[in-house]
Amino acid sequence: MTDFSSVLSQAVQEGDDKKVVQLVKEALAESLPAIDILEKGLVHGVQALGQLFKDRQVYLPEILISTRAMNRGLEELQPYLAGADIHKKGIIVLGTVEGDLHDIGKNLVGMMLRSNGFNVVDMGVDVSADSFASAVKESNADIVAMSGLLTTTVTYFPTVIGRLEKAGLKNRVRVMIGGAPVTRGLADSIGAEGFAEDCASAVDEATRLMALVEREGLDEYLA
Numbered sequence: 001m002t003d004f005s006s007v008l009s010q011a012v013q014e015g016d017d018k019k020v021v022q023l024v025k026e027a028l029a030e031s032l033p034a035i036d037i038l039e040k041g042l043v044h045g046v047q048a049l050g051q052l053f054k055d056r057q058v059y060l061p062e063i064l065i066s067t068r069a070m071n072r073g074l075e076e077l078q079p080y081l082a083g084a085d086i087h088k089k090g091i092i093v094l095g096t097v098e099g100d101l102h103d104i105g106k107n108l109v110g111m112m113l114r115s116n117g118f119n120v121v122d123m124g125v126d127v128s129a130d131s132f133a134s135a136v137k138e139s140n141a142d143i144v145a146m147s148g149l150l151t152t153t154v155t156y157f158p159t160v161i162g163r164l165e166k167a168g169l170k171n172r173v174r175v176m177i178g179g180a181p182v183t184r185g186l187a188d189s190i191g192a193e194g195f196a197e198d199c200a201s202a203v204d205e206a207t208r209l210m211a212l213v214e215r216e217g218l219d220e221y222l223a
């Protein structure tokens with residue numbers, strides 16, 4: 001990594017949005033490729049922070065502040081990325097399930113996924129099974145990611161999975177769930193392939209699920 005990239009990555013990790021914007025502007029003025037500024041600076045910073053979060057060296061407020069700083073940098077960079085070959089890791093339909101209005105955790109998960117190269121279709125809160133299914137169809141999603149914070153609403157996860165099955169979409173997507181009362185055991189018991197405890201591990205889990213999607217696509221192709 002160049003000095004410049006590491007300074008930018010560090011500024012993201014420190015959540016210093018003014019410095020991030022200034023560094024992105026300087027890099028653009030020096031004609032550094034926008035894609036390098038994105039991947040080696042901004043994305044590197046947020047990924048490093050994700051690791052620190054997993055190691056319990058930083059906490060949610062830092063993640064929030066850093067993703068905001070990264071997004072400010074991204075705003076500066078966006079016009080220069082238009083023609084660039086950004087490797088999108090996969091399309092994820094994300095939402096908090098019907099009956100549930102909690103969105104702070106879901107938004108953090110969305111930010112981390114976006115910052116790490118996923119294309120996220122955020123459906124908001126109180127999302128019905130029909131809306132999830134329509135969004136999957138329209139966006140040609142790879143993953144459906146559902147958040148639930150109430151013990152009374154996590155019971156809606158299987159309803160969504162059932163709706164995807166009924167619409168013939170379940171074999172095309174992988175389902176991932178999360179939220180304070182959610183466990184891997186719940187995921188296993190309802191046929192959701194993915195579970196993540198927090199926004200940093202959500203990135204790892206989505207990456208793992210994408211490998212499954214790609215592997216199965218390959219298997220189908222070879223069959």
Ligand code: B1M
Pocket residue numbers: 060099100101102103104105106108109145146147148149150151152176177178179180181195196197198199200202
């Ligand atoms: Co509510 N609420 N709330 N609430 N609320 C809880 C969840 C509760 C535990 C509080 C309590 O009683 N101690 C309790 C649930 C009890 C239960 O079901 N067992 C509760 C209740 C009862 C309610 C109401 C019913 C209260 C009432 O009206 N009587 C009501 C329900 C409204 C509704 O949804 N229909 C209600 C309302 C609200 C507010 C609107 C006031 C507000 C939400 C504001 C908002 O989100 N915009 C609110 C809040 C803020 C909370 C607490 C205090 C904080 C939740 C939060 O944002 N945490 C919460 C108590 C608590 O957790 N201490 C509580 C921070 C956030 C970053 O964490 O969302 O867990 P979290 O997300 C984490 C992980 O879970 C994970 O990653 C995130 C970041 O690392 N994760 C995923 C989340 N989604 C994921 C998806 C993934 C992967 C990981 O993949 C798809």
